Amino acid sequence: MAFNLEEQEQLATINDWWRKYGSLVTWVVIIALAGYAGWGGWKYYQNSQAAQASQLYEELQKAVGAKDNAKVQRATADMQQKFSGTAYAEMAGMTAAKAAFDANDLNGAKTQLQWVIDHGQQEEYKTIAKIRLAGILLDQNAYDEGLKVLSGDVTPEFAGAVADRKGDILVAQNKLDEARVAYQFAIDKTTQGGPGRQLIQIKLDAIGGAPARAAA
Structure with a gap:
């Protein structure tokens, strides 16, 4: 009997709680x-x-x-x-x-x-697209537009490739001092022994070697 009474009391408590909060729940x-x-x-x-x-x-x-x-x-x-x-x-x-x-x-x-x-x-795709687009603009002699495409922040892993492309455009504009700086930066940001590093060095040597401030 005590069990039944206790059960009824529990049910009454639950019912009362449900009336108050049931809608919210x-x-x-x-x-x-x-x-x-x-x-x-x-x-x-x-x-x-x-x-x-x-x-x-x-x-x-x-x-x-x-x-x-x-x-x-x-x-x-x-x-x-x-x-x-x-x-x-x-x-x-x-x-x-x-x-x-x-x-x-x-x-x-x-x-x-x-x-x-x-x-x-994805930044990787976007950066590669910028480098390739700048290359086409270089072929079309749209140098300023190409440099504009390459402007802005760059993820560290692509910093060398972007600087390399900038160097190419600057050479085409005959801005050799700026090109040397760009190529040197590209070399510095390219992994030692990386496949592109030697080519960048060849391009840098072809326009007179390392920039003055880098050589100093």
């Missing part, structure tokens, strides 16, 4: 479940986007293999329109830029590289 649970469902839905959406983008990227690679630049550009535009939030969009932009360059479509290459610079989410 219900809403907390609903919000939590909705948040979990939303997160699950978002993850499903991301996975679905990545899977579709992967399939489209495979088609793009087939077009690259067939040297069909027009199809590469169409597939890339489709990728960037539908799946701009995936890494595949950046990869497609870089691939399409190379395909356009190989097809002597320099405007197409510039457009794709600029897209990666403007919309890319």
